[in-house]
Amino acid sequence: MKYIDGFRDPDAAAYLTRRLQAAAARMSRPMHLMEVCGTHTMAIARSGLRQLMPPSIELLSGPGCPVCVTPAGYLNAALALARQGFIIATFGDMVRVPAASGSLEAARAAGAAVEVCYSPENALHLARAHPDRQVVFLAVGFETTIAPIITTILSARQNGIENYSLLCAFKRIPPALSALVADPEVSIDAFICPPHVSAIIGSQAFQPFVADGLPCVVAGFEPLDILYAVTTLAELLQAGRSELINQYERVVRPGGNKRALALFERLLTPIDAEWRGLGAIPDSGYGLVRDAARYDAGERFGLTVGPGLDPSGCRCGDVLKGKLRPDRCPLFGRVCTPIEPAGPCMVSSEGTCSAYFKYVQ
């Protein structure tokens, strides 16, 4: 049980909290720490970590929820395919996200083929099982998820599966963080870096932020992992030092996952991408290389994916930039709840609004 209790130990938590208080007491101004990853956001809410924060430390939730940052236009394109008789394979989080033209859940209830997959491999199985239909996998994700998704291209090639393609909305975390840092409306002093993304791209990928004066800690998902990261960042900020610290050495290496990165090199090319809330960011996405274009549903079926319109009144965009706390959105808890969500941040299990609704309110 040491992997559960060891990382939730009350004495260790009390020790770190004392160090955090001491560092915070010596700070000359309030500091804003962004936890980039949606699973961190959920873990912080679930463990009640926010209440341990001294007044001078504010945790901002970042854009690290793939479903949340995927623009409405993408969902419109997926819905159009679903209604034309394609088999849509998707991770479960996407199914209930509302768009102006409906949701995949509603499309499924109306007879469209929308299949929830736990692994991208499931989508390939669907293609094999339905050789007369086109199966499109909703390839939404950051570096972590991109790796297993693009291995299905190799599998499809190897096994001659022709009726399989990806509707790509791959996103890269570092360019999005650069855009946030450059945004005059957002104030960030340090990053708690996303652990599973770091497992793929390596902790070194955050060195440029450190060089610009923003200390970074790559931290695991347990309460003490995160508390350690916050304490360390507070101490670095207080001392005026910018450093890169990999607290999650049990999973993350400085250079990342070499095999996954080699696969990225082979199959992907950086492209400009549209993020809900953050807008278009140069080189913040990945497209498939020309050689793999036949597996790109957009290319193959002549789809254009625009930014689309966000649901009326929904302020997920501001939540994703850390500009707005979910409970300050006028829709929160009134017209937007997990049962009837108005925006993606209330749907996803990594969504900031969902975390607030479940554990904070």
Add this chain to the structure above:
Amino acid sequence: MSEETVVLGHGSGGLLTRDFIKQEIVTRFGDGPLAELPDGARLPACRPDLVFTCDSYVVSPLIFPGGNIGDLAVHGTVNDIAVSGGDPRWLSVGLILEEGLPLATVRTVLDSIAQSADACGVTVATGDTKVVVRGQCDGMYINTAGIGEALEGFELSARRVKPGDRILASGFLGDHGIAVMAVRKGIAIHGAPASDTAPVHNLVRAIGECAPQVRFMRDPTRGGLAAVLSEVVAGQAFGLEVDEANLPFSPGARAVAELLGLDLLHVASEGRMIAICAPEAAPEILSKWRALPEGAGAVDIGRAGEHDKGRVVLATTIGGRRLVGLPSGELLPRIC
């Protein structure tokens, strides 16, 4: 959504269940004993000495580690009577069977019903059998009703809870839900728990002397501890605070819950009970429970307080606090 339909979440024990019962059931039947939504009803107009309950069982698979749909049905009905302050005496058993179900399975389940009823001292007094065409039910469903004799001294209502009262749990919580989920998902984990399906009526009998100090009792089935406490606290002028460090979860249940991303606060038990009592009665109730094998793991898990009115709050091991709510979707369909 243009046309409303039943969704799985309506049966989850969570937010949708609560809203469904409030809007569709209480509005139609809420002017009698059903108003407070007890697990077992008193029948004040005719026989105030009786407790009356009913339940249905649709668990999948029919046979799971630690039990089957038969003993689950007996224990579930017995427990609903017990936590309503009754001594269970008579049961009805209605079987709905699917064409093609092996008779050997039916016999196994009926044997379990007979043995567990015997062990609980209840008589199966009436019953019914229906068979439906293959594909029209999944193997077997069981519907039960139960009648018990009201135990003296219990006056149970969430409205009697006061700040300072203690919250007690009779043992490990969530083992049943995790056991069924693990076998259904094909998760073969060494050390995964077996179902905790068992009767709690002896736990209730054992605290008869403390009855006036007991404010509320419930068995934490669908929706788990979170659903029980959320129900107690709804609309009340007190809050409930639970200490994460004291929550009784078995190592196996914790391991499986971590792997599946489940919150054990939301997971069903089928042989446990929660009691809220006056603070001075808590040590005696715990010692009486711990003297019984089914209460060996009984612990004090928290308190009612003046803060956080109408809310359930978890004091986490690392020193934080967070809200405990009802699950909004369907976590574990067909768990009981």
